[in-house]
Amino acid sequence: MNRQKRTAIFHRLKTANPAPRTELCFRTPFELLIAVILSAQATDRSVNKATERLFAVADTPGAMWALGEPRLKEYIQTIGLFNTKARNIIECCRILLERHQGLVPNNRHDLEALPGVGRKTANVVLNTAFGQPTLAVDTHILRVANRTGLARGHTPRQVEDKLTRWIPKEYLQDAHHWLILHGRYVCTARKPRCAACVIYDLCEFEDKAAYARN
DNA sequence: AACTCGGGGCA
DNA sequence: TGCCCAGAGTT
Numbered sequence: 361m362n363r364q365k366r367t368a369i370f371h372r373l374k375t376a377n378p379a380p381r382t383e384l385c386f387r388t389p390f391e392l393l394i395a396v397i398l399s400a401q402a403t404d405r406s407v408n409k410a411t412e413r414l415f416a417v418a419d420t421p422g423a424m425w426a427l428g429e430p431r432l433k434e435y436i437q438t439i440g441l442f443n444t445k446a447r448n449i450i451e452c453c454r455i456l457l458e459r460h461q462g463l464v465p466n467n468r469h470d471l472e473a474l475p476g477v478g479r480k481t482a483n484v485v486l487n488t489a490f491g492q493p494t495l496a497v498d499t500h501i502l503r504v505a506n507r508t509g510l511a512r513g514h515t516p517r518q519v520e521d522k523l524t525r526w527i528p529k530e531y532l533q534d535a536h537h538w539l540i541l542h543g544r545y546v547c548t549a550r551k552p553r554c555a556a557c558v559i560y561d562l563c564e565f566e567d568k569a570a571y572a573r574n
Numbered sequence: 575a576a577c578t579c580g581g582g583g584c585a
Numbered sequence: 586t587g588c589c590c591a592g593a594g595t596t
Contacts, residue, residue, distance in 0.1 A: 369575080384591075400592040406582065407591090440581035440590075448593090478593045498591045516592095540591060549589060550585085 361509045365562055366526065369510060372558045373538035380537030382488055384408065389464040389489035390456075391415055392476075394424070396481045402440045410436045421453040421462045430489060447475030466490045480516070493532040496525050500543030501536075507547060509564030 384399060385408045387393040394414075413436040418424040424432065433446045452474045456462055460461045464485065465471055473484035483496035495501070497516040501523075505511040511522040527535050546553050554560055554572040 383589080396591075399590090401581085402592095403581095403588055403590055404581070438582070440583090441579075441592090442581075444579075444593090476593065484591075496591075499589080500591065535588060544591080 361564065363526065366510060369508070369559045369562050370527070370531065370535060370538065372562075373542055374534070376558045377538050380534050382484075382537065385411060386489060387415070388419065389423060389485065391419055393452070393464050393481075394444075394449060394484055396450050396484050397443055397452070397476045399440055400438060400441065400445070400476075400481070406439055410439055414493050421456040425450065425453040425457060445476060448474075451475045452477070464489065466492075481522075483520075487533055487536055491533065491560070493529045495523075495527070495532055495536050496522050497523075498540070499549075500547075501539045503549060504539050504543040504547045507552075507565045508559065 382392075383404045384392070384395040386395050391411070395407055395411050398411065415433075417435070418427045418432075424460060429446050429450045432449060433442060436442045439445065455474060456464065460470065466486070466489075468482050468486065471477055471485055472479065480496045480498055483494040486492040486494045487496060495571050497505075497520045502516055502519055505519045505523065506514065512520045513519050513522055523535075524532065542559075546557050552565070552568075554563075554565075554568045556564065557568075560568065560572065
């Protein structure tokens with residue numbers, strides 16, 4: 361896919377998603393970190409429902425550490441993988457308190473050293489909390505990039521590298537959300553809504569015609 | 575690169 | 586029920 365076509369795709373996704381932002385609810389870098397850890401393999405709606413009550417009780421590493429793992433589980437038990445996530449979050453809080461003065465680190469190395477934080481979560485925090493030009497490739501972006509032909513490469517890292525290379529830095533932060541929202545509401549995993557897609561004519565998805573008739 | 579982990583939600 | 590969800594960690 362040539363650059364002109366990719367640019368056209370981004371322009372249309374931008375127009376279709378004015379004022380793009382994360383759908384996770386948070387007020388501080390710490391709340392964002394916790395929300396993103398919880399959102400792994402879970403829907404953001406179920407995460408928001410849990411964090412609304414959790415953050416009212418504990419919105420700092422100190423408070424969440426004091427809350428303790430058993431009581432933390434009570435707040436997040438409606439979220440998938442909550443046992444592992446509760447253990448990781450308590451350990452995260454301990455590390456933040458011991459090594460980072462209770463602050464969320466603003467660099468990849470320290471973020472990825474936290475349990476339950478991988479490349480994708482680190483990129484979201486760097487992008488959304490600290491305004492750094494990173495692209496967090498999740499299942500949505502991976503699917504959209506490969507299916508449309510925007511950036512083929514079946515591993516998340518390949519797609520991240522390709523997209524990061526050609527998207528202008530000043531657009532990288534918003535482009536992340538344009539892609540996510542497109543993947544979530546239009547280019548869905550199971551029954552993509554090709555009939556309503558704003559980049560239909562530019563998309564290289566082999567089966568788009570079949571779904572456009574739905 | 576492939577596999578495992580391990581629950582909720584939704585068609 | 587089966588498949589997917591704003592993945593991470595291990596082999």
